[in-house]
Amino acid sequence: MTRPRIAATPLNDGNITKGSGYSIVFVKDGTLYTAKKGVLEGITRQSVFDARNAGIPVHLDDVPTSLAYEANEIFIYTTAGGVMPITKLDGESKGEVGPITKLIWDGYWAMHYTAEISYES
Numbered sequence: 001m002t003r004p005r006i007a008a009t010p011l012n013d014g015n016i017t018k019g020s021g022y023s024i025v026f027v028k029d030g031t032l033y034t035a036k037k038g039v040l041e042g043i044t045r046q047s048v049f050d051a052r053n054a055g056i057p058v059h060l061d062d063v064p065t066s067l068a069y070e071a072n073e074i075f076i077y078t079t080a081g082g083v084m085p086i087t088k089l090d091g092e093s094k095g096e097v098g099p100i101t102k103l104i105w106d107g108y109w110a111m112h113y114t115a116e117i118s119y120e121s
Contacts (some may be wrong), residue, residue, distance in 0.1 A: 008076070015062040022084075026063065027073035027100045030074065036060040045075050047108045054107075056100060072100030081109045 004038065014073055016024060017038035025048060027035045039045065053086055074086040074094070083105040085097040097105070 002036070013062070013106055014065055016068065017063070022076040022078040022081070023062075024074065024076050024086075026067045026071035027075075027098060028071045030100070031057040031059055032061045032100070033061075033063050033067055033071075035063050040070065044079050044108070047111055048077055048104055050107055050111075051100070051104055054103060056103075073101045077108075079087045103111065 015035070017035040018024060023034065023039045023045065032048065034048065040087045068089060074089065075083055076086060077083045083101070085105070086092050087097065093109055
């Protein structure tokens, strides 16, 4: 089975904000980098920022396209799909899901079982 390609389109200024229906996060040297503007705010985005509670710095600013090639980890997030790791960029494998991506992924799904968010009785 061939996995779908996911494309992020740089803005005219060479920075990345999001793709079609998802936002993108890069992890470099233990810090999260994601766009400050041009993205939808929401609970899924907030769950990414909750990484600060684990001592992981979050950098909100312009994200240059070059960071995609310098990053140790890359993941996307959507309201419908949650946190999804990217392990291949331009046909080059970066290997396994990284530890920071895994931490955020686990936190996102754990959030669904908290009383404040879950609709389960």
